[in-house]
Amino acid sequence: MMAGLDRQRLARLLPYLGRDRRRLGLTLLLLIPVAFAAAVQPLLVGQAIAVLRREPTLGWLDGMAVPEALRLLVLLLLGAVMLRLGLQGIQTFNVQAVGQRLTARIRDDLFAHAMALSLRFHDRTPVGKLLTRLTSDVDALAEVFGSGAVGVLADLVTLLVIAVTMISIEWRLGLLLLVSQVPVVLGILWLQGRFRKANYRVREELSQLNADLQENLQGLEVVQMFRREATNSARFSQVTAAYREAVNGTILFDSAISAFIEWVALTAVAVVLALGGWMVLGSAMGLGTLTTFILYSQRLFDPLRQLAERFTQIQGGLTAVERIGELLEQPIEIADLPASERSAAAIQSGSKRASAGEVIFDNVSFAYREDDPILTDLSFRIAPGEHVALVGPTGSGKTTVIRLLCRLYEPQRGRILLDGIDIRQLPIPTLRQRLGVVLQDTFLFSGNVADNLRLDAPISSEALHQICAELGLEPLLRRLPDGLATELRERGGNLSSGERQLLSVARVAIRDPSVLVMDEATAFMDPSTEATLQRDLSRLLQQRTAIVIAHRLATVEAADRILVLRKGHLIEQGSHSDLRLAGGVYAQLADLQERGLAAL
Numbered sequence: 001m002m003a004g005l006d007r008q009r010l011a012r013l014l015p016y017l018g019r020d021r022r023r024l025g026l027t028l029l030l031l032i033p034v035a036f037a038a039a040v041q042p043l044l045v046g047q048a049i050a051v052l053r054r055e056p057t058l059g060w061l062d063g064m065a066v067p068e069a070l071r072l073l074v075l076l077l078l079g080a081v082m083l084r085l086g087l088q089g090i091q092t093f094n095v096q097a098v099g100q101r102l103t104a105r106i107r108d109d110l111f112a113h114a115m116a117l118s119l120r121f122h123d124r125t126p127v128g129k130l131l132t133r134l135t136s137d138v139d140a141l142a143e144v145f146g147s148g149a150v151g152v153l154a155d156l157v158t159l160l161v162i163a164v165t166m167i168s169i170e171w172r173l174g175l176l177l178l179v180s181q182v183p184v185v186l187g188i189l190w191l192q193g194r195f196r197k198a199n200y201r202v203r204e205e206l207s208q209l210n211a212d213l214q215e216n217l218q219g220l221e222v223v224q225m226f227r228r229e230a231t232n233s234a235r236f237s238q239v240t241a242a243y244r245e246a247v248n249g250t251i252l253f254d255s256a257i258s259a260f261i262e263w264v265a266l267t268a269v270a271v272v273l274a275l276g277g278w279m280v281l282g283s284a285m286g287l288g289t290l291t292t293f294i295l296y297s298q299r300l301f302d303p304l305r306q307l308a309e310r311f312t313q314i315q316g317g318l319t320a321v322e323r324i325g326e327l328l329e330q331p332i333e334i335a336d337l338p339a340s341e342r343s344a345a346a347i348q349s350g351s352k353r354a355s356a357g358e359v360i361f362d363n364v365s366f367a368y369r370e371d372d373p374i375l376t377d378l379s380f381r382i383a384p385g386e387h388v389a390l391v392g393p394t395g396s397g398k399t400t401v402i403r404l405l406c407r408l409y410e411p412q413r414g415r416i417l418l419d420g421i422d423i424r425q426l427p428i429p430t431l432r433q434r435l436g437v438v439l440q441d442t443f444l445f446s447g448n449v450a451d452n453l454r455l456d457a458p459i460s461s462e463a464l465h466q467i468c469a470e471l472g473l474e475p476l477l478r479r480l481p482d483g484l485a486t487e488l489r490e491r492g493g494n495l496s497s498g499e500r501q502l503l504s505v506a507r508v509a510i511r512d513p514s515v516l517v518m519d520e521a522t523a524f525m526d527p528s529t530e531a532t533l534q535r536d537l538s539r540l541l542q543q544r545t546a547i548v549i550a551h552r553l554a555t556v557e558a559a560d561r562i563l564v565l566r567k568g569h570l571i572e573q574g575s576h577s578d579l580r581l582a583g584g585v586y587a588q589l590a591d592l593q594e595r596g597l598a599a600l
């Protein structure tokens with residue numbers, strides 16, 4: 001019924017249930033009394049009729065007066081019903097509770113895993129698609145639990161008990177009823193495979209829908225400015241239509257299976273009536289037994305009917321398990337090496353937070369996509385404390401160099417060394433603590449300004465004020481309604497780009513990194529803010545290695561050395577004056593910029 005991979009994936013989810021083992025055990029144990037209570041009901045009703053018709057009854061009713069036997073049977077029936085409902089209540093409650101806890105744990109793990117996956121994975125996975133896996137897919141799994149997958153299990157146990165009871169009462173009719181289940185089971189199996197595929201498509205389309213929605217909301221400013229509302233709405237309608245079609249594809253299976261089961265169940269009742277009626281007429285069987293069988297024949301199809309009713313949910317749950325499994329199975333490409341594979345020097349260096357700050361690229365080649373090399377055999381050394389400017393035309397791979405240094409991506413060939421140690425040998429937290437990065441697009445989190453400056457560093461409020469004062473952030477903080485306690489919107493949306501950059505420089509300064517890396521850090525600032533920042537930056541840069549990607553001559557000129565990148569090759573390097581004298585690409589760019597014609 002289930003593919004091997006499904007079973008593997010379900011098995012992988014089992015540990016999540018581990019902590020609720022006792023609760024689940026109790027629930028499963030309750031299945032047995034519930035099944036007996038359910039199976040005994042038709043028997044009691046049949047016996048009541050047998051008593052009324054003075055047909056042979058079960059041994060323990062023999063010799064009882066009719067009213068007395070009836071009273072006893074009714075009381076027993078009532079007892080069985082109460083027992084069943086009571087125990088089922090306890091069962092449902094526990095199952096739901098376990099289901100919610102299970103999904104919460106899975107969701108937490110998925111989040112942690114998604115955060116740990118490399119940028120290379122995220123490059124090919126739209127945010128909306130990931131969101132769908134963490135939200136509706138996990139919910140689909142919870143639904144299976146909540147809607148009583150265990151209820152179906154209970155029904156199956158009931159079925160077993162009923163089957164045994166039936167065969168022992170009247171084996172021919174019992175066998176007939178059991179055989180009638182075979183086509184239903186086969187039908188369900190046949191439809192399952194098809195439904196599953198259709199359901200996976202539904203989930204895919206839903207992901208697409210979420211991805212589209214998310215992208216449009218994020219780019220709302222551009223959507224409105226470029227009056228893309230109509231176009232984007234039309235595109236969104238297409239996605240909605242695809243989703244609707246995918247859902248339609250599943251409705252058919254869903255309704256077909258229910259109808260099919262209903263049809264077989266009624267046919268079975270008809271056959272029992274016809275055959276049983278004939279046996280009753282021939283006095284081969286009592287009316288009481290026939291009644292028991294008719295009730296059984298209905299009850300017998302209950303588990304299958306329930307299964308069909310929950311078919312969608314259970315299949316949805318399996319699809320969810322598949323999709324969640326796929327995400328959890330994504331390998332974390334960039335992870336710490338085990339201690340046994342690290343050299344002694346790396347272990348020693350890795351335990352130290354700060355370092356001198358020597359950076360070496362040793363024949364590094366890198367491509368985002370296999371067919372499109374971005375960096376080719378790049379080699380350079382930056383001495384401790386040296387300030388290097390990285391220049392080159394747009395798309396030449398400057399930002400990529402920074403990403404490789406931070407180990408956000410891994411080069412296909414070559415090595416990158418920080419203070420003589422291959423960065424793959426360093427613990428990732430140590431590596432990233434030593435590097436202070438100010439990116440071109442600064443990202444701030446929702447929360448207040450102070451939290452954004454601190455991030456993970458434990459810094460007291462006083463120390464934070466002090467640092468902000470030193471960095472010349474006070475005018476900015478005064479402008480904000482609550483200073484450091486000002487709440488920022490998602491992505492720091494209520495600040496200007498320049499303000500965001502000031503904060504992101506401060507965020508790095510607070511961490512006291514060994515190597516400072518900046519990508520166009522001052523691009524969005526007015527001259528006076530920039531002057532303040534420059535002053536602070538030069539203080540920050542003192543005795544620290546710095547790699548600055550700069551497009552402006554002033555920043556570049558101040559550097560000890562300039563590395564010129566073009567199409568991923570290091571084509572020139574030297575000081576500003578050397579390179580100008582050499583009359584190469586840099587000299588041309590610098591000339592153009594001096595005449596105000598271009599950025600570097």
Ligand SMILES: Nc1ncnc2c1ncn2[C@@H]1O[C@H](COP(=O)(O)OP(=O)(O)OP(=O)(O)O)[C@@H](O)[C@H]1O
Binds near residue numbers: 123392394399400401
């Ligand atoms: N995540 C990515 N997936 C695929 N290709 C990418 C990715 N990021 C960048 N690229 C490509 O790699 C090349 C180098 O990009 P990079 O950002 O390093 O350039 P850059 O020199 O920093 O440019 P700029 O000065 O415009 O910031 C570009 O051609 C870009 O299209």
